[in-house]
Amino acid sequence: MFGFSIQKLLFTGLAIAAVWYAFKWLGRVQAEKTKVAREQARKMKDSAGSGPAARNSEPGVEDMVECPHCGAFxxxxxxxxxxxxxxS
Ligand SMILES: [Zn+2]
Incomplete structure (x- = not known):
């Protein structure tokens, strides 16, 4: 019933390590993507000059206002x- 063999323990350890490193690697890839996207947004903002979006710190964020005629944002x-x- 409790057959804790060295192979099973090793396999379990390897499986945990594999999942752990997979998550670490995914996190690194995600961070790299975010960094690249931020740099691209900054470059686009620099080339676009000072538009309404330039004062926003977050890339791709735009101020929304309610339309007085149709009520849509x-x-x-x-x-x-x-x-x-x-x-009308
Ligand atoms: Zn409208």
Whole structure:
């Protein structure tokens, strides 16, 4: 019943180690991806100059404002063309 052989213990240890290193490796890959994405966003921001998005610290984050005509939350840079406004 309790057959704790050295092979089973070794295999269990190896399996745990494999999972542990897989998670460590995944975390490193994820961190690398995040770093690359941040640097790309920073480069794009630098080339784009000072737009409304430039003052945001997080890349890809935009301020949203509520449209007074349709009530939808739209980007604050005024790119929203309101359907309700066109109809009236
Ligand atoms: Zn609208």
């Amino acid at each position: 739209v980007p604050a840079d005024g790119s929203h063309r309101c359907d309700k406004l066109d109809q």
